[in-house]
Amino acid sequence: MQGMSSVRDSMQCQGLTKSGQQCRNQATSNGFCHIHGGLPSRNVARRESQRAYVNMTPEQKAEHDHFAMGCMFMVIVLALIFGLLTGDWHGVGKWLSR
Ligand SMILES: [Zn+2]
Numbered sequence: 784m785q786g787m788s789s790v791r792d793s794m795q796c797q798g799l800t801k802s803g804q805q806c807r808n809q810a811t812s813n814g815f816c817h818i819h820g821g822l823p824s825r826n827v828a829r830r831e832s833q834r835a836y837v838n839m840t841p842e843q844k845a846e847h848d849h850f851a852m853g854c855m856f857m858v859i860v861l862a863l864i865f866g867l868l869t870g871d872w873h874g875v876g877k878w879l880s881r
Pocket residue numbers: 796797798799806807808815816817818819820
C-alpha cells in the first residue's frame with residue numbers, strides 16, 4: 784500500500800535498541816513503542832542529563848565533571864576489586880557497559 788511507510792516513519796519509536804540503532808517498532812501516542820514506552824530508557828535519562836548539563840553555569844559544569852570523574856573512578860576501582868575477587872571479568876565488562 785502506498786503512503787504506509789511515511790505514516791509508519793512518523794510513528795516510529797524514539798527509543799534506541801541495545802545496539803544503539805533507532806528502534807523500528809511502531810510508537811504509541813507517547814512516541815515510544817511498548818518496549819521503550821513503559822519506563823524511560825537509559826538513553827532518555829542520558830539525554831535528560833545532557834540537557835541539564837548544557838544549562839549549567841561553567842562553575843556547575845566543573846563541579847559536575849569533578850563529581851562524575853570521582854564516580855567513574857570509584858566504579859572502575861570497585862569493578863576491578865570485584866573482578867579480582869570473583870574472576871568474573873565477563874560480568875565486570877557487562878556491569879561497566881551498563
Ligand atoms: Zn522502541
